[in-house]
Amino acid sequence: MHRHEQLRLLTSGKAPEEVSTNTAVVEAFDSARLTQARQLAAMTKKALADQIGVTPAAIGQYELGLTKPRPDLITALADVLEVPPRFFQGGRPHARLDASMAHFRSLRSTRSYQRAKAVSFTEQVWELTYALEKRVQLPWIDLPGFAGGEVNPGTELPGDPADAARALREHWSLGTGPVSHLVRRMEAHGIVVVMPPADEDSATVDAFSTSRLPRPIVVSTPNRADNVYRHRFTTAHELGHLVLHGDTAPGDMQQEREANIFAAEFLTPRASIQPQLPGRADLGKLVELQRTWGVSVKSLLFRCREIGLLSDSASSRAHQRLHLLADQPGFRGEPVTAYPGEQPAMLAQAFDLASDHGLTMQTLAEELVWSPARVRTLLGTPNQRPRLRLVQ
Structure with missing residues (x-):
């Protein structure tokens, strides 16, 4: 049978425009786009x-680039994976990552497909960043040790986690006191920080970061957003990975310990916090320090034990008391939504600035070959459609 007759049979019942689009997609089919879309949908092959x-x-062969799907399957793939058919067409910038290129805060409770979904989400974050950066000058990347740094690119930090934290504070002119607006400060130094929407997969994926893209990216997941103090420590932990472990393979528990040491010293420098810490487990005093320094009472108890102000047994008793007080005022977690400086804003503000110069949501969505709703999701902006309210 002639090739054109085969094509006509395969696409019977479809509009001519759809047939033309699907044929063009097959001719320029990008196997990595299928993998990305499938992982974002959290689907197995x-x-x-x-x-x-x-x-x-067959799906495996499509993703390996060994074969291409028939034109009539493009619409089916697009419908199931909830992407436009042209999403599978090559030719667009694509940041290719895998789970071995990201530092996940916790791996024990995270399944492989959930990590894959998170990694594909990060790929799209970079694609959105790239599209915006063509139109808006984002903050210069000022992160010592980062290969793509644009400010003092030859600057290196010490290898010791606590020394590195003190050196970065000095490099960023943070002084020796509390660090306010941690997320916004990181964005101001060129680090992309995002928080994906809450769903059943993000509930088990903890925060993670990667240095393997042209901009460092930190993904702070919603399961930390109910407590701003935990959120800040987790974000500082990922900052530690970026400056300490950019060239090393992730997954080592020693790296996790080093990132924790970095975060503690970055948020509560020992020389500054030690004189303020009580000599006993005074939880009331620690609540006051929690508000001042922006770290949790639990973190401060760990700091007390680490410095030697509390014995192991005293620390254990204090943690037991803290657990009993978890629902009391001063001890309850405060949501990140109450702290604008701890919520990502750089990408949304970049879009707003580009919008002032003619960029529309529809134009950006067409360029990325996403739906406008997907663009809004990654920008962290709500759906702008008015809500219908029925009066009874």
Whole structure:
């Protein structure tokens, strides 16, 4: 049978424009885009294959670039994975990551497909950043040791985590007191910080970061957002990974310990916090320090034990008391939403600035080949449609 007759049979019942689009997509099919879309949908190859009526092996061949899907399957793939058909067409900038290129805060409770989804989300964060950066000058990357740094690119930090934290505070002119607006300060130094929408997968994926893209990216997940103090420590932990472990493979527990040491020293420098810490487990005093320094009472108790102000047994008793007081005023977690300086804003503000010069949400979505809703999700801006309220 002639090739054109085969194509006509395969696409019977479809509009001419759809047939033309699907044929063009197949001709320039990008296998990595299929992988990205499938991972974002948190689907296995078998689950996707069942949905579109092919074998899991066929999906594997499409993703390896060994074969291409038939034109009539493009619409099915797009519908199941909730992307425009042209999403699978190559030719757009694509940041390619895998789970071995990201420092995940916790791996024990995270399944492989959830990490893959998080990594694909980060790829799209970079694509959005790249699209905006073509139109808006984002803050210069000022992160010592980062390969793509634009400010003092030859500057290196000490390898010791506490020394590195003190050196970065000095480099960023933070002084020796509390660090206010941690997330906004990181953004001001060129680090992309994002928080994905809450869903069942993000509930088990803890914060993570990567130095393997042209801009360092920190993803602060919603499961930390109910407590601003925990959120700040987690964010500082990821900052530690960026400056300490940019060239090393992630997943080492020693790296996690080093990132914790960095975060504690960065947020509460020992020389500054030690004179203020009580000589006994005075939880009332620690609540006051929590508000001043922006770290949790639990973190401050760890600091007391680390410095030697509390014995192991006294620290254990204090943690037990703290657990009993968890729902009391002063001890309850405060949500990040009450602290604008701890919420990402750089990408949304970049879009607003570009909008002032003619960029529309629709134009950006078409360039990225995403839906406008997807763009809003990654920008962290709510759906702008008015809400219908029925009066009874």
